[in-house]
Amino acid sequence: MHTPEPIGGARPTSRDVARAAGVSQATVSLVLGDKWRGRVSERTAEAVRETARSLGYRPNLAARNLRLGRTRTALLVVPALTNEFFAHVHTGAAAAAAAHGFGVVLYPSPDGLGPARDPFASAQAALDGVIASSMATDALEAFRGSDLPLVMLDSDPADAGAAAHVNLDVADGMRRVTDHLLGLGHRGFLHLASAAPSWTFDVRAATLAHALRGTDVRTVRSPLNVVAAGEAAERALAAAGPRPTAVICDDDILAVGVCKAARRLGLRVPEDLSVTGFDDMALATVVEPELTTVRLPAEEFGRRGMEALLAVLAGERPPSLTLPVTLVPRGSSGPAPAS
Amino acid sequence: MHTPEPIGGARPTSRDVARAAGVSQATVSLVLGDKWRGRVSERTAEAVRETARSLGYRPNLAARNLRLGRTRTALLVVPALTNEFFAHVHTGAAAAAAAHGFGVVLYPSPDGLGPARDPFASAQAALDGVIASSMATDALEAFRGSDLPLVMLDSDPADAGAAAHVNLDVADGMRRVTDHLLGLGHRGFLHLASAAPSWTFDVRAATLAHALRGTDVRTVRSPLNVVAAGEAAERALAAAGPRPTAVICDDDILAVGVCKAARRLGLRVPEDLSVTGFDDMALATVVEPELTTVRLPAEEFGRRGMEALLAVLAGERPPSLTLPVTLVPRGSSGPAPAS
DNA sequence: CCACCGAGGTTTTACGTATAACGTCCGACG
């Protein structure tokens, strides 16, 4: 029977390697840390490397972190992992981190877009910095007390609590959506907004309100899930008064709910009702017809966020960025029906 | 202008707290570690707590980890975060971990279901153990060299490299699918299989082959994404010979691709073609009609995996588990068309 | 002939924590 090594199975330390190679611990550290040029002979260095390999030596990260006072690890806080968008953000952040020898610990704030209870208690890993993405305004409070450098993604650039900001130009995105729909002749709108009190959604609402001033706009809020969004949309579309001809959604998930509601109400998309989403996730091309939506550069977003954090850690003062977005017109939006 | 504390801004240590409270560092450690009963007076203890609070003391995790020789942190390796299934697995694992004061570091194997290059170099965090979920068979090799306790999810239970196994009863799931479709009168099948060389998919294929012996079965492999799956299915369905009346997919993502292909070919689902998925992710209820699929207890899966790891770390020898799955019949499967 | 230097190391120290081992004072008991 295979016994998987006694649990605390003493791993070899740099001192073990030193003893086995007949040198001092300091020499081992120098060689393996690649700082031996001119201080240790090529012969000795190779011997040390060989010994380390044969013993299966792996440096103790805890000890190294303690000694160096940093961990080369960043925490990425996201509202919810089930939202594909944040998976892409993570990919970008992790790639940028890896390029600089950093690691990323992912921490999904447990209450969806709600407040993060104690990210640091949960993330046992010692951290060098934090990237908080698209957090609810109240959730951000949890980070005020920390003395860690903080980069905020998708939050109010005026907020002084962060060392740097990286944003998506959601205002421009929303403007492109309204321009698109106004150009198609729509004058009656339903704005299906996210119920989460987040800066990024506030911007969308304000932009939309401004761009559609003078037209007929109703707003309904819904949590970010298909079923709830469908119910909210169904109620709003079945309500009395003139029916909107276009539904603008804060997120693809909401838009999918609207499409399902439209089908239940016997409304054809886009002939009777145009629907637009936001994010351009895989979801957008799954529904029939495919969603007109705003594409966000999710991966670049994560990458820029990590680069900003790395800059802060290097003592620089990184500029605050706003990344451009694009409108992707697809089948879910069409000319307004003749009234 | 708000200067966010000098980057390396010396945080207070337990010794600083001790000095400020007029006690020794050991006393601080005892009090804050909640091991002071009978060794320190209530008055002193409260004074220490108060001082720590006012100084904003936070223990240095690196030092604690070094001292204790463990980190209370586990690594969860998943093939791809964009697959919603693994987000749920993480949720379950994180919950179980938190209940025992553990943290979870998420590591998405960068190459999808391909080999994980060096999980330990990337996860800078020191680790107590590893949970590897649904890894490709070759990717598992990356973990052989490690001396960390390893729990495998969704992999061959006969594999002796792991300290424990937790599995989903995918064989039973696939049998339920075939029973369901055979009961509906289907005799011509297409199996749209995942191209990833993973144990869990091998089991599905073998089970399907056995359950459908004697009927007409073709197999096509596709990567796990909607577009590729759609193309593969379209080719297979348009090919010469008798057309299958049911397509059995290894994953909901593949099934969605099939639905889109069916629409392009002018085939109605389920009247002309039945389609089944696997996993029961959000995707399954987004397409029209909604997918008949196999529901996997993803969150419990993650929870059980973490519990198994915790048991191993506690020196126990946890039993290998297989969790039950259920068939969720929906609109995408119906009676076989009369030929 | 001696001071100096560079090559090739070693000795030592510090990081911050947890805890085992060790004091000290005082009341009580034999």
Added chain:
DNA sequence: CGTCGGACGTTATACGTAAAACCTCGGTGG
């Protein structure tokens, strides 16, 4: 009256690493 044992702490040490400071020895320039 001695000493015993809580109550309440303190002192000392170890975890494994990185790196500053130091040592030794043979060659070399002045």
